[in-house]
Amino acid sequence: MARFMLHLKNDKFKPSNSRELVHKARDLCSDMDSSIRVARVATKFVEFDVEVEKEKLDLLIGKLKPIGELDNARNIVEENMEKETGIIDGINYFNNERFWECHEAFEGVWKQCYGREKELVQGIILLAVAFAHSQKNDYLIGIGMLGRALEKLGNSPTIYHNIDVDRIRTKIAEMQKSNTLVIFEI
Numbered sequence: 170m171a172r173f174m175l176h177l178k179n180d181k182f183k184p185s186n187s188r189e190l191v192h193k194a195r196d197l198c199s200d201m202d203s204s205i206r207v208a209r210v211a212t213k214f215v216e217f218d219v220e221v222e223k224e225k226l227d228l229l230i231g232k233l234k235p236i237g238e239l240d241n242a243r244n245i246v247e248e249n250m251e252k253e254t255g256i257i258d259g260i261n262y263f264n265n266e267r268f269w270e271c272h273e274a275f276e277g278v279w280k281q282c283y284g285r286e287k288e289l290v291q292g293i294i295l296l297a298v299a300f301a302h303s304q305k306n307d308y309l310i311g312i313g314m315l316g317r318a319l320e321k322l323g324n325s326p327t328i329y330h331n332i333d334v335d336r337i338r339t340k341i342a343e344m345q346k347s348n349t350l351v352i353f354e355i
């Protein structure tokens with residue numbers, strides 16, 4: 170079986186619907202040899218992490234139509250990419266609320282970093298993971314990760330490529346103070 174990240178268009182679901190959506194998706198696909206791992210709910214899409222035989226992907230997507238129309242499907246495989254490409258992809262994924270994929274892209278960057286840069290990238294990864302948890306309605310876990318993200322960002326440079334690290338630190342501090350997760354762009 171192959172692993173896919175499916176994004177279905179969303180205009181009505183909230184992270185609090187995550188658990189019910191994963192159960193509904195499993196029910197809709199119960200007659201297939203597939204696995205629906207998790208549902209994450211973003212503003213514009215519902216993200217499903219699924220496993221299915223490649224040749225049955227269209228059938229699975231069809232069965233999920235009652236939840237939403239397909240926006241994007243991506244086969245998940247470990248990619249070796251240039252560091253710059255990983256950073257650009259990571260920023261794009263973060264800014265489009267595709268936090269799990271952001272985490273994956275920056276993990277590829279992280280593997281190519283050393284020293285202080287490695288910790289800075291890990292801070293960005295932890296922030297993305299915090300937001301991915303919020304998309305599953307696991308706000309407390311997400312809020313708990315903010316401290317670790319801030320610690321990893323430490324006193325790193327103000328700008329990392331096109332990312333305003335000072336702004337991220339400020340946003341994290343604000344979220345910690347208010348005990349809420351507020352999505353923003355990097």
